[in-house]
Amino acid sequence: MEKDGRWDFRSLIAPRFLCRMHVSDTHEHVTFVYFARTSTDQLTLSTNELTDGVKWFSKEEIGDPALDLEENVRFYARTALEEVM
Numbered sequence: 439m440e441k442d443g444r445w446d447f448r449s450l451i452a453p454r455f456l457c458r459m460h461v462s463d464t465h466e467h468v469t470f471v472y473f474a475r476t477s478t479d480q481l482t483l484s485t486n487e488l489t490d491g492v493k494w495f496s497k498e499e500i501g502d503p504a505l506d507l508e509e510n511v512r513f514y515a516r517t518a519l520e521e522v523m
Contacts, residue, residue, distance in 0.1 A: 455514065473518040
């Protein structure tokens with residue numbers, strides 16, 4: 439934590455992508471997309487995680503239309519693999 443005499447502040451790591459999605463006239467979502475590396479292929483979910491499942495995907499699998507992924511998810515995944523690998 440850095441101090442300048444008056445304020446305690448922390449520098450933040452900027453997301454790779456920042457997206458805004460209109461849901462309705464009174465609701466929208468903002469997404470902060472970060473890329474990272476892991477030292478393991480093991481996934482551990484929190485007990486309150488809301489998901490039907492989590493899995494790692496290969497570059498080839500990301501393009502599989504049977505996965506029914508949103509195009510923005512495919513874009514982020516491809517970009518992450520290009521930049522992080």
